[in-house]
Amino acid sequence: MTSKEKETRTISQIENGTVIDHLNPHVVFQVVRILEIDDDIEETVTVGTNLRSKAHGKKGIIKISNRVLTQDDVDKLSVISPNATVSIIENYEVVKKIKVSFPQEVKSILACPNPNCVTNVEEIDTRFKLVEESPILLFCTYCERYVQEDEIELL
């Protein structure tokens, strides 16, 4: 069995659902939170962190049974862990693999670091445009401030 097959077999251990792999290990529990996985969930969820990864040294993994991530979920995920991969599983097989990439527009996920931005004053969603990908540079549609990678904060 090749290492690729081994990996596929390992992450296919749910019958149906989604496997999020290659997560930045520092954000695994943030991802759990933004996907609204909490004590009330009835499906099987496996969360792994600080697992060995060839590409990134360490990684995180989340397996959620019987749930297919929506595009909105993928967009949220891509903002905090742009190197993650999303695999959709059916009958223990990977039927679709989604490479996550930072969205061109980010809505209602991130906070604007400008305290005088209207998004921090009124009850409205934030909205940022992606200006540069590496390092990430965003532009707040409201206060028109550029937001650097180290200033990015989840709401």
Place this chain on the structure above:
Amino acid sequence: MASLAGRSVISMRDFTREEILHVIEVTSEMDSEPVKYSNALSGKILATLFFEPSTRTRLSFESAMTRLGGRVIGFADPGASSTKKGESLADSIKIVESYADIIAMRHPVAGSARLASEISNIPVLNGGDGANQHPSQTFLDLYTIMKEKGRLEGLTVGFMGDLKYGRTVHSLAHALGLFGCEMHFVSPKGLEMPSDHLFELSKNGVAYREHANFEEAKGNLDILYVTRIQRERFGTELDYDKVREGYNISSTFLEGCNPELKILHPLPRVDELSEEVDSTPYAAYFRQAANGIPTRMALIALVMGVKS
């Protein structure tokens, strides 16, 4: 080019080079033949919502609407509005849009004008949103430069004073960048052009240089845009006084400048521009202030669709 009818005027970043030139062309028409449009907006109402006081901008919007034959309602002080009772901006705008045909607003919070334009079914003109944008000022600055120099393309433009907090500087620099102007920024330490604005200029391929004093920059300037340096930006009175000396434009200060140089200032001025400069051929700032009326007439007429 898409029509400006029904559009809001929120940020210079929303306007292309062609749209800016079109606004300037209409401004020129309003300037030379204001009587032709004196009934253009008869029966229409402008609401001026000034959540932050600004006598000049408000009066100028009101005068522009009146000269177009329209009427004006509004408030000049948030104490007189429902904001004081805790009403959200969204609710205030929803109510006002049923009272008027167009809104001109100033608000201390950055992005509030964009939010208002998203909520409102009638056009919103941004008269200043916190430290962010003040596009009608930028249009009048551009119109002044066009009128004084006959062109916007390829000019060498100096900016001097508080370049950190001066929103008029940021949006004018951005707009002039669309016309291939070369820019020189002269400011005291701590009040330099913010790095994200410089980044944006570089990204747009604009040539610029930063200087610690005017001597380095003055050689070939066509335009010098001066802004007020505010006392409260400095830790001590002594720091302020030290800076003030180097940033006072007098007749001697201007020796060796391009004889065709024109000085602009968004006003009010304090110490940065001596009164003795007023009578020199360099002074264009009072003409600039007067250009506020035709500029705002043009913006109102364009978004109201009376000028295509």
